[in-house]
Amino acid sequence: MRPIESILRNFVELHPDDAARAIEALDTAESVRLLKTLPTPFAARLIERLSPHRAAPLLEQLEPDRVRDLLEKLSARTGALVLKNLGDEKRDVVMGGLPERNARWLRELAEYPPETAGGMMDPKVVSFPLDLTVQQAAAAIRRAPREALHYLYVTKRDGELVGVLTMRDLLLAKPQQPIEPLVRRPIVSVPATMERDEVVDLMTERRFLALPVVDSENKLVGVVKHDTAMEAQQLEAFEDLQKMTGAGGDEQALSPVTTVVKRRLPWLLVNLVTAFMAAAVVGLFENVIAQVTALAVLLPVVAGQGGNTGSQSLAVVMRGIALREFGPGKGKAVVFKELMGGVFNGLGVAIVTSLAVFLWYQSLGLAGVIGGAMVVNMAAAALSGAVIPMALKAVGRDPAQSASIFLTTVTDIIGFGAFLGFAMVMMPWLPKG
Secondary structure, X not given: OOHHHHXXXXXXXXXXXXXXXXXHHOOHHHHHHHHHHOOHHHHHXXXXXXXXXXXXXXXXXXXXXXXXXXXXXXXXXXXXXXHHHOOHXXXXXXXXXXXXXXXXXXXXXXXXXXXEHHHHOEOOOOEEEOXXXXXXXXXXXXXXXXXXXXXEEEEOOOOEEEEEEOHHHHHHOOOOOEOHHHOEOOOOOEEOOOEHHHHHHHHHHHOOOEEEEEOOOOEXXXXXXXHHHHHHHHHHHXXXXXXXXXXXXXXXXOOOHHHHHHHHHHHHHHHHHHHHHHHHHHHOOHHHHHHOOHHHHHHHHHHHHHHHHHHHHHHHHHHHHHOOOOOOOOHHHXXXXXXXXHHHHHHHHHHHHHHHHHHHHOXXXXXXXXXXXXXXXXXXXXXXXXXXXXXXXXXXXXXOOOHHHHHHHHHHHHHHHHHHHHHHHOHHXXXXX
């Protein structure tokens, strides 16, 4: 083995996450060359840690036999995601040479969207027929692959999930006793179509190490493991954070430029339209600004405080929705709480701001204008930060999807309108020029 190959192998073995990041920073040709020098187990550790859209182009350049060997070492879930990103021709060639059982698993996983229980599950799960004896069940456990044993699931002969066995009951039973009386039922399971966030909530609530996944006929098709659910929870949190700003939920740091443009440009154009709406509000008061130039200086202060207040409210309500901290009928209480918080915070900020403006411009009128605008804008911003995600959820949309863009629009329009409207009313008491 050449020294460079030995160093690379040790790097992957000891620091696989760092190695994956290093591979992603290279161009495709160089990454493929390095993958070819690694033994299959080490290459699979790298592929497991790459994003599917980054791993797929690398596998496109490898021989089909090499890809099949890598798929045998990857988790079924990762393998299915990578296959979905392969070209049709390459995918068909690779799948055609896989053992039928493995190919069936991968095809089934690829059919489920990644944000469902079916897309999260591991299809390699061991179950035991209901008509076994205790002795036969114990022998089956010894023969089963250790990595596929999560709980002792029991099914009918056609695969329908019946219940679960505990190891304690099995060990204390007589060898020739049938296991059917020992089966605990009903069992908590999730349909393959259940949304990812619901699966995570259920697993967190029940503190299970794994949840069985069933199809429409209640047949056991896989299992969602605890670590997979926790990874999904973290991924969903990051996706929501990105969506709030108009970026794609599936976008990553090294996503292709085409993905960046496709995911972001539509919302940037929406943001442009909303910016013109706010500018139009300012345009209605051009004469006022022309007479009192201090208003132009203070406009960003009003808009900035409104934006910060709305973002705080939005973050708290988004957390409440994601973690189900409030159920149906509690939305009004949350909205009222945020509104009152905005009003009282607005009063506090208004006092400080008015004092600062008075010391700066020596004008009670200007201090009163910005104080009144601050209270109105911060109250409206807090209210909007609570209402916008709830409204999106009520109409069946993702409450995180570009919520901050809509929030900015509301706070800018109301903030500018309130500030300049108060200024128009208070014109006789404002400093000219």
